[in-house]
Amino acid sequence: MRQIIIGVVCVLAGGYSQAEDAVKRMLRAMDDISAALESVKDPATAKAAAPKIESAVAQMQQAKNQGDLVQGTTADKEKLERAYMPKVKEAANRLLKASLSAGSPPAATLRS
Secondary structure, eight states: OHHHHHHHHTTOOSOHHHHHHHHHHHHHHHHHHHHHHHTOOSHHHHHHHHHHHHHHHHHHHHHHHHHHTOOOOHHHHHHHHHHHHHHHHHHHHHHHHHHHHTTOOOHHHHHO
16 A cells, blocks of 8 residues: 555655655545445446446556656655545445455345
């Protein structure tokens, strides 16, 4: 997870605000992917979620490309890590949980 922020921040040179924008865009894309995965209950909802996931992946790539354009200072990297690492961890955990449970029947259904 730390690599997500470092990957975005490592090469940022346009200042803290550009780096912060890239991290925020990455977080929004992760949340969009999680929401799409959480909506998957059957083949029909999986099909409906696919374009949403593809769009969010494209947004993540755009955020990475934005980050690749510039160089950041060590102070900027540390400030972003302090500010956004908890949010990145939360988004990554949600994404992992959503990806593992996508299409799985609810636990109550399994007990029946």
